[in-house]
Amino acid sequence: MEIRRVIELLEDPFAVSDRHIFIFLPILCVFLYTDTLQFLKDLAGIFKILNICALKGHPQYTQVMCDLLQICRLPFLKEKSSDELNHATTVKECFSQLGYLMRVPSTEVRIKICDSIISFYSPPPNTSYPDGFWPTSPRFKAQMVERSGLAETLVLSMALLEQQLEVKLRLLQALQLLSSSSEVNCDLILKAQGARMLCTRMLEPDPSGQLLFRSSEVLWNLLEKGCAEELSSQLSDMDCILCLKEAFLNLLLSGYRQYELQLRNDLLVIISLIAENPTAPLIESGLAKQLILFLTFPESKFNTQNPLLHSFKLSLNNEDFEMKKLFFNLIFVMSRDLSALQVIAVEILVRNLTRKVERHDWSSAQQEELQLQALATLASVAPLLVDEYMTCQGNTRLLLLLEWCTETDAYFGQENSCRGAGGRGSRKAHLRYCIRLLRAMTSLANEQLNQDLCDQGAIGQLLGMDISRLMASFEKDGGEDDAMTVEIKTDILLTLSALCEQDLHRKELFGPDGVEIVTRFLKLSMANFYSGLGHNKLILSTVDAVWSCIVGCYMTEDLFLEKEGVFLLLDLLQQKLLKKLMAAMIGRCQNTQGIAACCVWGRIAADRSELVFPRFVALFLGWPDVKKPILSACQEDASAEPLPADRPSASVMDVTENLRSKIYSIFCRLGFENLPGLSTEDYVTLAIIRRYLDFKVGEVWEEITRKLELEGVRPVSPDGVGLQAVAEAAENVARVTASQQAELLEHQRKKDMDEEQLLYSEIRSNHKQEELIRKSWEHFVAKTSDYKILLESKKYQENCIESSKVKTEDAGSVFHSTRISGLYVTVSNFCGRVVTVESTPMHLTGGALAHTELALERVPIQGGAPQKLPIASQDQEILHQSQMPVE
Incomplete structure (x- = not known):
């Protein structure tokens, strides 16, 4: 019997009586169970029957629905591979209707619905299937459940299960599977306020205790795969x-x-x-x-x-x-x-947290982990509870723990937790969190707390040989640090900077040991900055330590100069630590020895093309406008809105945040004249630096005028005249500076042109000499190939000889003729019977055995030895003359 006929029978308004249907439906369900209801294509008909039975409302339909829902637990069979795609919409609607069937007020039906949903996530049974059919993939059912919104419907149905504990437990089991399998289902549960509903119902009476367990499991799944913010909001x-x-x-x-x-x-x-x-x-x-x-x-x-x-x-x-x-x-x-x-x-949480580092109720591994977590928690909580921290003597306990970290007795860290990573076999992890807590407390700038630390010898303890030796033992083979060691060094320097800042006595306690540590860190290789281990933070904290622990105390400053610390700071100018470094340089230039060191470093570095003064000048930006010589773009944008009276303006803030004021302060100490290594462009910028204070004053007055205009305030006539005079004076200073820069540039341009003309003169001289050499060589070649040119050269040589002779003749002098009959050669200085003639190369003449009548031969175009040509009548006379003996 087809499902279609069953549906028609159920929907027929002219059925004889319901009693016939009650008798017929069990038989129908048995038939469908054994034959057709397993197929995917019949799923829509099955749920059609389920909805009709649910609308009937008669208790005898309950068993029919239970049988049909029992069939839904079986695997869905498909005939073609495309059946899943073709029937996806139908299956999604059927699963959505499955959730709405929870409205049926029957415990058995609701339990069967939950069991069917649970079966969707169970592996299919190992049974045989009809030929040509095979079950759908497990992922297919899960996807259809997500698209149908079944999870949201089940959460909403919980309001109908107030007195049905068994159904509620089965529903929670289904929700547990749905929430653990998909993030989409978790979002649907949260959309239906499922977290709040589960939490408020978890304490309902349940002898088995599964209600609380299942509810907490669903909440845990929502925490793992759902939106944590939405879950927190609902709970x-x-x-x-x-x-x-x-x-x-x-x-x-x-x-x-x-x-x-x-x-x-x-x-x-x-x-x-x-x-x-x-x-x-x-x-x-x-x-x-x-x-x-x-x-x-x-x-x-x-x-x-x-x-x-x-x-x-x-x-x-x-x-x-x-x-x-x-x-x-x-x-x-x-x-x-x-x-x-x-x-x-x-x-009194702080008291117990500090005691936690002393108790040993747990195993060694557990105790270590609790100690590290207590210290990590203290680093966040103790700065917020300073009074409680001081009441329970937190500094004393912390320094005792720091002393324990530097002991050399046998202690083997377990490294069982993330906080203990890198501390196996040592107390390195404890030292790390102890120093981190010290840094957190000293960064509060609480004078009472810092004074208590100094009174207990924190500075000497941090600089002591124990920690230095311990840090050396922490370093890896080859002298390289790991990330934890670099972090500990950085925190130690930051702690010392916070303790020694603005206190001369503490800077004296910093002493030689501290200066030695600082100079050693300043010598770090530049290649370590990009290692990813934190060396960039270490060098930054080192420069901060120079500023806070050394500058201002003559004893530490002298020690720093002896260690060539100023040279090390200047070598770091190429790094991106400019603000801290420039501040430290200003402090060092307060000392006359520091100024001398900068100048000495400039002369030493001149041999290496690393001049300090061009670096300072290069950091000072140029200025595009005479009326706004040093106004930056951010200042111009910030000046568009008026500021309250208690807030500094952009021009004033620029003095503290920009490097220009620091560069100006350094040059005021070093001077503006006789600076080695500066080019003309550098002197152009130096002219701006020299007038920086005048420009800044004019900028502040101009900003005052602009603020008055923005606020609609018109100054009285004397004030207006004064503001106009100040603006004109500032503009005149800018024009004078611009003219000086123009003169420098014009002088440099003329100098460049003179150097260029000199260079071109040298080039022309070189080319002229090359031209003379070329003409001389061409004339020499022409003499050897043309007899007329040879005669002309000989005649010219004779004339030169005659012109060089003395015109007056002495009595009895003997005159020798320069012409020798039968000689047909031209020599450089004089003619004689014995001459040295450079022969033609052998590869052109053909060798010693070749034909000797060279006057009758020509060099062939193809190369090789000369070949004899027929003797013309004109050439025979020349040959006869050349064969005459030389007298």
Whole structure:
């Protein structure tokens, strides 16, 4: 029988009676169960029958619906690979209707619906299927569940299950599977306010305890895969917090089984998430106070009379250890709320955290992890509770721990947690968090706290040989630091800077050891800056230590100069540490020896093309406008809006934030004349630097005028004349400076042109000499190839000889003729019977055995030895003359 005929029978208004349907439907369901209802194409008909039965409302239809829902638990069979795509919309609508069937007021039907949903995420049974059919993929059902919005419908149906505990547990099991399988389902649950509904119903009566367990599991899945902000917002309701409080306290005081302890820790994690929401009423509900009470147990001796602690027992198992760590994390989160800080102060949390580093109730690995987490929590909480920190003698305890970190007895760090990473076999992790806590406390600039540290010898302890030796032992093989070691060094320098700043006596305590450390760090290789280990922060903290711990004390300044510290600072000018470095340089230039060191460094660096003065000048930007010589773009933008009277203007703030004022201060110390290594462009910029103060004064007055215009205030006539005079004076200074710059540039242009003309003269002279050499060579070649030119050269030589002779002749002098008959050669100086003639190269003549009548031969175009040519009648006479003997 086809499903279509069944639907027609159920929808037929002229059915004989309902009694026939009651008899017929069980038979129909058995037939469908054994034959056709497993196929994917029949799924729409099945849910059509389910909806019709749900509308009938007769109790006897319940069994029919249960049988049909039992069939839905079977695998969906497909005939083609494209069936999943073709029937996707139908399956999505059927799954959506499955959730709406929860409206049927039948426990059996609701349980079957939940079982069907649970079966969607179960592996298919190993059964045989009809030929040509195979089950759909497991992912197909999960995707259809996500698209159908089934999770949201199930959450909304929880309001119908007030008195049906069994159905509620089965529904929570289905929600647990849905939330653990997909982020989409988690978002749908949160969309239906599922977190609030689950939290407010988790404490309903349940002898089995599964209601609380299932609800917390769903909340945990929402925390992992859902939106944490939305979850925190829903759970921040007062009713939810009260339910969580009651559930947590019940498990904390009466739970002893392992799954109960794990469930307790899960609830504590959820409470930590709620604590991140500043609007959560943790204080109003009393939960925060009770949580801190249990955190300080059993270390606290002041809360033993509290009745809640009478039944509270803390064992040393892993679950209680995890709870302790979660308590620390919760305190860290709660410290962001100012109202929660009052509760933390009342419960003397700081006292117990400092005692935590002394107790040894746990194993060595657990104790180490708790110590590190206590120190990390203190680094965040203690700066907010300075009075409580001082009351419990936090500085003393911290320095004792620092001394313990520098001891050399056998101690092997376990490195079991993320905070202990890098500290295996040593106390390096403890030293790291101890120094970090010291840095956090000293950065508060609390004079009472810093004075207490100095009175207890914190400066000497930080600079002592123990820490230096310990830091050397922490370094890796090859002398390189790891990230943790660099961080410890950086924090030590920052702590010392905070302690020694603005106190001459503490700078003296910094002394030779501190100067040695600073100079050693300034010698770091530039290649380490980009290693990613934090060396850039280390060098920045080192420059800050120079400014805070050395500058201002003549003893440390002299030691710093002896160690060539100024040279090291100047060598760092190419790095991006300019503001700190320039501030330190200004402080060093207060000392005459520092000025001399800068000048000496400039002369030494001149051999290396690393001049200090061009570097200073290069940092000072040029100026494009005479009326606004040093006005930057950010100042011009900031000046568009009026500022309140108690807020400094952009021009004033520019003095502190810009490098120009620092460069001007340095040149005021070094001078503006006789500076080595400056080019004309540098002198052009130096002219601006020299007038920087005049420009800044004019800029401030111009800003005052502009502010008055923006506020609609018109000054009185004398004030207006004064403002106009100041503006004109500033503009005149800018024009004078511009004319000086123009003169410098014109002088440099003329100098460049003269040098260029001189260069071109040398080039012309070189080319003229080359031309003379070329003409001489061409004339020499022409003489050897043309007899007429040879005669002309000989005649010219004779004339030169005649012209060089003395005109007056002495009596009895003998005159020798320069012409020798039968000689047909031209020589350089004189003619004689014995001459030296450079022969033609052998590869042109053909060798010693070649034909000797060269006058009758020509060099062939192809190259090689000369070839004999026929003797012309004109050439025979020349040949006859050349063969005459030389007399």
